[in-house]
Amino acid sequence: MTMSSPEQKAYTMGIVNGILISPYFGAEGKEIDRIKKCLTGMSDSQLVAIHMNYLQKNPATWHQTPHISFLNALIEVCPKS
Numbered sequence: 363m364t365m366s367s368p369e370q371k372a373y374t375m376g377i378v379n380g381i382l383i384s385p386y387f388g389a390e391g392k393e394i395d396r397i398k399k400c401l402t403g404m405s406d407s408q409l410v411a412i413h414m415n416y417l418q419k420n421p422a423t424w425h426q427t428p429h430i431s432f433l434n435a436l437i438e439v440c441p442k443s
Contacts, residue, residue: 371406374413377429381436393437400440412439 365373381397401409409432416435417424423431 367410370410370414373428374409374432375406377432378409380429381433396440396442397433397436400436412436 378401381394381401384394404412413428413432413435416438417431420431420434423434426434
């Protein structure tokens with residue numbers, strides 16, 4: 363991402379808000395519940411770090427839009443129940 367730190371945090375929190383309200387638009391299932399549970403207590407700085415770490419380790423995903431790579435990062439780091 364070529365964004366300032368405040369922009370990265372704001373963009374990331376926008377994605378998180380989308381995930382949290384996704385059930386209102388029909389998203390359901392264990393993956394959504396797992397991600398929502400995993401997000402609990404994480405700071406915006408921590409979430410940006412998770413995303414940036416994922417991008418550094420996965421340069422093949424750099425062409426994806428940020429919301430896709432962020433979701434993939436969460437899927438990778440959130441414990442499976």
